[in-house]
C-alpha cells in the first residue's frame with residue numbers, strides 16, 4: 001500500500017484505557033506521515049455514561065475518553081465509531097486492542113467485512129505514552145520485515161523488532177498471571193524480597209511454558225521490553241496486581257469479578273482468565289508440577305486454595321528453582337523435551 005498509490009488507513013478496534021492511548025499515539029503519527037491518512041477510526045464498544053450520554057458521542061464532542069482515559073486529548077483526527085463494520089471498512093491497517101475475552105466475538109463479526117489485503121496487529125504491553133513518559137514496545141512478526149517496519153512507523157517511541165511472534169505473545173499473556181501472584185504477596189504483606197522471588201520464578205515459568213509449547217521461542221525475547229521490563233512494570237503497578245492485593249486483604253472472601261467491577265470501573269483484568277486458560281493446558285499436558293506458580297495462581301483465583309497458599313509456594317521456590325534451572329540448561333532442556341514428546345506419543 002505504502003509504495004503503491006493509495007495511503008494507508010488505520011482503524012483501532014477497542015477504546016479502553018490502552019485502546020485510547022494507542023489511538024492517540026497512532027493519530028499523532030498519521031497526522032505527520034504522508035503515507036497515512038490523517039483520520040484514525042476508533043471502534044467503541046458503546047456504553048451509556050451516568051450522564052445518559054453515549055460514550056462514543058462524548059468522545060467525539062470532548063475529544064477525550066472521559067471513562068477510560070480522562071483528562072487526555074486524543075487528537076482531532078481520532079473519530080470514535082460505535083459501528084464496527086463502518087469503523088473498519090476503509091482501513092487496510094487494523095489495530096486490535098480489546099480485552100482478549102472479546103476478540104473472538106469481534107473477529108466473527110468482521111468476517112467478510114474487511115478490505116482485501118488488510119493487515120492487523122495485536123497490541124501488547126504497557127506504556128505510559130498518554131502522558132508522554134518514556135516507553136518502549138516490541139513488535140513480533142513473521143518473515144515479512146517490511147510489514148513489521150510499516151507498523152513500527154505508527155509507534156515512534158523507541159522500539160525494536162523481534163522475529164518471535166509466539167514469544168512476544170506469551171510474554172504479554174503470561175506476565176498478567178505473575179502479576180496476580182505479586183499482588184497476593186503485597187496483600188499478605190510478605191515484603192519486597194518475596195515479590196522479587198515471585199517475579200524471578202514467574203519469568204522462568206513464563207519462559208519454560210512458552211518453550212515447551214513452541215520450541216522456536218527465543219530466550220532473548222524474555223529480555224526485551226515485552227518480557228522482563230513489562231513483567232516488572234505490571235508487578236509493581238498494574239491492575240492485576242492491585243486487584244489481587246485487595247483479594248488477599250479480603251482473605252479471598254470477595255471474588256475477583258466483584259473487586260474488578262468495584263475497583264476498575266469498567267476496565268478489565270486479564271490475569272484471572274489467563275490463569276484459567278493456562279491451567280487447562282497444564283492439566284491437559286500433565287505439567288502442573290513443573291509450573292507451581294502458574295498452577296497455584298489459578299487455584300487461588302477460583303477459591304480452591306486460600307490466598308495464603310502463595311506463601312507455601314514461596315517455601316517451595318527452592319525446589320521449583322531447581323526444576324527451572326534444569327529446564328534452562330540447554331542440554332537437559334532438550335532431553336526433557338524429547339522425553340515429554342516420547343511420553344505424549346505413548
Ligand SMILES: NC(=O)C1=CN([C@@H]2O[C@H](COP(=O)(O)OP(=O)(O)OC[C@H]3O[C@@H](n4cnc5c(N)ncnc54)[C@H](O)[C@@H]3O)[C@@H](O)[C@H]2O)C=CC1
Nearest residue numbers: 015016017018019045097098099100102124125126267268
Ligand atoms: N492498559 C494497559 O496498560 C495495557 C493493555 N493492554 C491490552 O490491551 C487490551 C485492551 O485493554 P484496555 O484498553 O486497557 O481495556 P480496559 O480494561 O481499559 O477497558 C475495557 C474495554 O472493554 C470494553 N468492553 C466491555 N465489554 C465489552 C464487550 N462485550 N465487547 C467488546 N468490548 C467490551 C470496554 O468498553 C472497554 O473499552 C487488553 O488485551 C490488554 O491486555 C496492553 C498493554 C497495556
Ligand SMILES: O=C(CO)COP(=O)(O)O
Nearest residue numbers: 125126234238239240270
Ligand atoms: O498489560 C496489561 C494487560 O495485558 C496491563 O495489565 P496491568 O494493568 O495489570 O499491568
